[in-house]
Amino acid sequence: MSNTQTEKTLPTGNIITWRRNKPDVKQLLAYLPIIKAKDDTQKISEEHKNIVRRTFHKSLKFLLSPLYDDNGIELELNNSIFCNQIEPRSHNNMKLYYKNNTGKNISIENVRNFFWSVPNINIYAATVPDRMHHLDLGLFQHQLNFTKILINKQCGKSFIDKMNNRVKLIPRYKDLKSFPNGFLHLALLTASEYRSLMKIMIFIVDELYEDSGSPNFIKNNKITEVYLKWNKMYLLSRKENYEESDVTLLQVTIYIFI
Secondary structure, rough: OEEEEEEOOOOOOHHHHHHOOHHOOOOOEEEEEEOOOOHHHHHHOOHHHHHHHHHHHHHHHHHHHOEEEOOOEEEEEEEEEEOOOOOOHHHHHHHHHHHHHOHHHHHOOOOOOHHHHHOOOOOHHHOOOHHHHHHHHHHHHHHHHHHHHHHHHHOOOHHHHHHHHHHHOOOOOEEEOOOOOOOOOOOOOOOOHHHHHHHHHHHHOOOOOOOOOOOOOOOHHHHHHHHHHHHHHHHHHHHOOOHHHHHHHHHHHHHHHO
């Protein structure tokens, strides 16, 4: 294995794209090592993945160790300093899953998290998720995969092919990526491609199959409704400015979606 370096900047997922791309928004923190695999087989091996994860957390330990001492990290908010006021809430639970080797049940890797050892800070509440990775590449990807698995289980592979054919028939349009060969053959989709699929998936799943009276059968309109609610929630999350009423509406929309 070889390693190289990559420049890491502070996550700015809560800042709109045109602003976060300005030079004065970013601050260089460090160059972190990137572990390179010698071939694709090694790249997907668990050994290589664990080495990459351990390297990342050890690098964070080296990078952030000067920032705290036995008294914890001072947090400045609205020109006021808050110290020793962050109470751990979920670290113990996360460490328990890690100890029992059941981390995948809650979508964490079985690698000890460096932040567990940082006193007086809850990393799970202190970070802001990047919208692109959390929604576009995360939740929507999961929703799309779940839909394919569900329809295949209930109706069979022919309906997955039907979905794919419907995607192929979507014509070209401004700011909308077309998928002339469908989307099932694409192993890795970009965030932009997922956003294009968001715009059309409600039409792809609508009236896709006939409903059945069998127990636990998920009706077609329920799946269509999920994508409708998702789009409403997603559009609200992409607003550049929020009023209090917008935040309340977004909270209600998220509650309805889940």
